[in-house]
Amino acid sequence: MSQWYRSYAPSWLQRWWHPQPQSRPRSFNPFRPVTNVETAGSAAVLGVRRVELCLEDNHAEHHTNHFYAAAANEALIVRRGEPFRLRIHFNREYSPSKDAISFIFSVADDAKPSPGHGTLNALVPHDGIDYLGDALEWGAGIETHEANMLTVLIKPPATCPVTEWRLDIDTKLQGEGSKSYQLPLPIFVLFNPWCMEDQVYLANREQRKEYVMHDTTLIWRGSYNRLRPSVWKVGQFERHVLECSLRLLGTVGRIPPAYRGDPVRVARALSALVNSVDDDGVLLGNWTEDFSGGTAPTKWTGSPEILQQFHKTQKSVKFAQCWNFSGVLATIARALGIPCRIITCYSSAHDTQASLTVDVFIDAQNRKLDAETTDSIWNYHVWNELWMQRPDLGIGQFGAYDGWQVVDATPQEASDNMYRVGPAAVLAVKHGEILRPFDCGFVYSEVNADKLYWRYNGPAQPLKLLRKDTLAIGHLISTKAVLKWEREDITDSYKYAERSEEERSYMLKALKQSRHAFSRYYLNDNFNEVQFELQLKDDIKVGESFSVVLQVSNKSKERVHQASGQLNCDAVTYTGASNQEVKIMNFDLDLKPESTEHVRMEVSFENYYEKLSSQAAFQISVSCTVKDTDYEYIAQDDFRVRKPDIKFHFGGQEEAVPMVAQKEVDVIVRLVNPLPIPLHKGLFTVEGPGIEQPLKFKIAETPVGGTAAATFKYVPPYAGRGTLVAKFTAKELEDVDGYKHYEIEPRPEDVLQPNASHRSSNIIRRRTDVIA
Numbered sequence: 001m002s003q004w005y006r007s008y009a010p011s012w013l014q015r016w017w018h019p020q021p022q023s024r025p026r027s028f029n030p031f032r033p034v035t036n037v038e039t040a041g042s043a044a045v046l047g048v049r050r051v052e053l054c055l056e057d058n059h060a061e062h063h064t065n066h067f068y069a070a071a072a073n074e075a076l077i078v079r080r081g082e083p084f085r086l087r088i089h090f091n092r093e094y095s096p097s098k099d100a101i102s103f104i105f106s107v108a109d110d111a112k113p114s115p116g117h118g119t120l121n122a123l124v125p126h127d128g129i130d131y132l133g134d135a136l137e138w139g140a141g142i143e144t145h146e147a148n149m150l151t152v153l154i155k156p157p158a159t160c161p162v163t164e165w166r167l168d169i170d171t172k173l174q175g176e177g178s179k180s181y182q183l184p185l186p187i188f189v190l191f192n193p194w195c196m197e198d199q200v201y202l203a204n205r206e207q208r209k210e211y212v213m214h215d216t217t218l219i220w221r222g223s224y225n226r227l228r229p230s231v232w233k234v235g236q237f238e239r240h241v242l243e244c245s246l247r248l249l250g251t252v253g254r255i256p257p258a259y260r261g262d263p264v265r266v267a268r269a270l271s272a273l274v275n276s277v278d279d280d281g282v283l284l285g286n287w288t289e290d291f292s293g294g295t296a297p298t299k300w301t302g303s304p305e306i307l308q309q310f311h312k313t314q315k316s317v318k319f320a321q322c323w324n325f326s327g328v329l330a331t332i333a334r335a336l337g338i339p340c341r342i343i344t345c346y347s348s349a350h351d352t353q354a355s356l357t358v359d360v361f362i363d364a365q366n367r368k369l370d371a372e373t374t375d376s377i378w379n380y381h382v383w384n385e386l387w388m389q390r391p392d393l394g395i396g397q398f399g400a401y402d403g404w405q406v407v408d409a410t411p412q413e414a415s416d417n418m419y420r421v422g423p424a425a426v427l428a429v430k431h432g433e434i435l436r437p438f439d440c441g442f443v444y445s446e447v448n449a450d451k452l453y454w455r456y457n458g459p460a461q462p463l464k465l466l467r468k469d470t471l472a473i474g475h476l477i478s479t480k481a482v483l484k485w486e487r488e489d490i491t492d493s494y495k496y497a498e499r500s501e502e503e504r505s506y507m508l509k510a511l512k513q514s515r516h517a518f519s520r521y522y523l524n525d526n527f528n529e530v531q532f533e534l535q536l537k538d539d540i541k542v543g544e545s546f547s548v549v550l551q552v553s554n555k556s557k558e559r560v561h562q563a564s565g566q567l568n569c570d571a572v573t574y575t576g577a578s579n580q581e582v583k584i585m586n587f588d589l590d591l592k593p594e595s596t597e598h599v600r601m602e603v604s605f606e607n608y609y610e611k612l613s614s615q616a617a618f619q620i621s622v623s624c625t626v627k628d629t630d631y632e633y634i635a636q637d638d639f640r641v642r643k644p645d646i647k648f649h650f651g652g653q654e655e656a657v658p659m660v661a662q663k664e665v666d667v668i669v670r671l672v673n674p675l676p677i678p679l680h681k682g683l684f685t686v687e688g689p690g691i692e693q694p695l696k697f698k699i700a701e702t703p704v705g706g707t708a709a710a711t712f713k714y715v716p717p718y719a720g721r722g723t724l725v726a727k728f729t730a731k732e733l734e735d736v737d738g739y740k741h742y743e744i745e746p747r748p749e750d751v752l753q754p755n756a757s758h759r760s761s762n763i764i765r766r767r768t769d770v771i772a
Helices: 003-008 011-017 055-061 205-213 241-250 263-273 304-313 322-336 426-430 440-448 501-514 605-611
Strands: 036-038 048-052 076-079 084-090 099-107 120-123 139-146 149-155 163-173 177-182 187-190 216-223 226-233 283-285 317-320 340-350 357-362 376-388 403-408 421-425 450-455 464-469 475-480 487-489 530-536 546-554 561-572 578-591 595-603 617-626 632-640 647-650 665-672 679-687 695-702 707-714 720-729 736-745
Touching: 048 163, 048 177, 055 076, 055 084, 099 149, 163 241, 205 322, 205 340, 216 322, 216 340, 216 376, 216 475, 216 632, 216 736, 226 322, 226 632, 226 720, 226 736, 241 263, 241 304, 241 322, 263 322, 263 376, 263 403, 263 421, 283 322, 304 317, 304 322, 317 322, 322 340, 322 376, 322 403, 340 440, 357 632, 376 421, 403 426, 421 426, 421 440, 426 440, 440 501, 464 632, 530 617, 530 632, 546 561, 546 578, 546 617, 561 595, 561 605, 578 595, 578 605, 647 736, 665 679, 665 720, 665 736, 679 707, 695 707
Parallel strands: 076 187, 283 317, 357 450
Antiparallel strands: 036 177, 048 084, 084 149, 099 120, 099 163, 139 149, 163 177, 163 187, 216 226, 340 376, 340 475, 376 403, 403 421, 450 464, 475 487, 530 546, 546 595, 561 578, 561 617, 617 632, 647 665, 665 707, 679 695, 679 720, 720 736
16 A cells, blocks of 8 residues: 555545555666565455556557557556556456555656645545546546456546556555555656547547658748748657657656646747757757758658667757757657647748847948848748647637647747747737737737838938838748648738738738837828839759849839849858858849849859858848939849759669558659769668658769669558658768658558447457567
8 A cells, every 4th residue: 555645535434444554665667577566464355467568459549659659568558537447356256346556657867746736546446437527537447347357447637737647546445455456558648639538639530640640741942932842751650769759858848737727838848959059959040051060951851760769868968959959859849748839920020129020230332231230031940839728828809819820940049048938829910919928029029020221321420211021020830731631822911911901901000009219100191203123033943043023113204213232142151141152143234114124043053062051041131222313222132952852662672562561662752963073971761650760871973964773672560641851962962852642551451350449338349469
């Protein structure tokens, strides 16, 4: 009998129990042989010989059968709010009138579990399973009694802490002593988006498949005019991922066990613990081009390898950028059971001053002043949305704030003295409610700030506003479509249409709340005779040359205008930070009335190759002055060259073969060299379901126009959907990826078996997985 139970059991139960002085050991080893702890005079007491955990059926019922620990019979993994079944075998026949049974659940890593905190719970099973108690309470019921065997259902409450639990089964014969049996396997209790009483309940079945069960996804990268989907192995079911995720909540996240059932608190902790700032979290960020001593962010193919490395070493993994942080957060959230999707915002603002503006300062030579320009615009930024109810926010003007919540693990600005963002209700962001917790103002700036260009002539000189751009920020907010390998545009969930009355109205509302010194100005409204348009061809492959074209039109019917300026092409990182200057071209134009001129700058492969960042991103800028006027034109645009895709082929060289569970198949990965130079020291990295460690294949050299290829044997682990992910890097070409989505057919011998994952009731029929 547990000492904890003796301290906290109801008085009526303690009078029945009369516990003896001995208590179970405090230490717990799930791999050691299990024995009954007995009190004096307990020879006649009912003893537990073994427990059938019904692992296969429980895991199918609770949608946890894909977890590695479930398949390997290393743990019982269940979701809160729904019952699971145990079959208990005793050393003699159970007598309801003489024998008392209780189940003692305690949080594994809580030094002082207590009923008041919900971390210690004693259950006495009722006779029957028609009612297992209120949804917010633990419950247990006896389903069947057959001689020496008892079948029970146990229901964790829908608010149960999401963590590892221990279970002791205590038995008592009145006046004869007691025994305590320790369950050898841990019980992991997860959030339950299938349960209506759970705060993360998600009603849509297809969305549950996508946002909880799918283990591979797409992350959009690139720029708004060259969208690039990259595949990411979420891998929430892979080995050690669940254990690492649960452990992180208590160690790095420092969430007390009693609060691990609150998805709002968990989400806020996740946004901090995924990055290493403040708390030595999972990933160390690096936005330079020097990744010595670690792995370049572009070389990661998914989360499992990252989390497995952290689980083993307990040291921050090197290195990451925004999509890596987001991918790992999605893995942890889905492993815990919180619906999660990955969001990309193109032309995303990083507002360092909480002014709701992105301020760019230009010197007299029309070059950006990096020291004064602390705000930035990222080609794209990636964060997460987690699905949950927000009872902490109450009901606002536009209804409840339930639904998708922004959570961002990329360390940009401190929030409550830690680098984290969210959870911020998307509904609050859309309506400019920037004071709502948590960090709605920062997210609002990311998607809807105004971009201002200022002429800076020195600290003692007044600023001149050159241009106000209300359309520069927050383009094509994207996520993977539900059960489709396509992009879903969700921009309208964050903001009203640009230039609409609603969008400007909520912007004004947000600005009033910000109380920042920067005001909104309008300039050049009275001069519209000369108009500019920067033109870039969209589809340029890496290795090809490209052109930057500026179209300048004189709309005046009588007046001749003279314009002078320059075109710039800089290689930049995706965060907008300048890397190297690629090319500059000055120009002078005489614009006749009602005429149009074009300024063209050619950029060759030789111009940009040595200066190109790993993500092949450029910033094109133009500055121009119209003589004899105060008009100055400033514009910037993002541009990137497209990299090739890795192709997959299943089966022989000529004809593809179907994928069958547990049946070996040949897989070929190929990549055509797009560059006018050979590739050296190439490396394919491949991940997918059933591949514990990423496969790596070296390619010494790939000639111009040649194909790099590798072949390997692959065994699909289970029937259903699967995705293989590949990454290719070489000395001359980085950050190339590809994926292959496929259906895995069941083995013929499995087709006639009943579908364990389908249920019309909570009845489980098979008896398996005996734990002695």
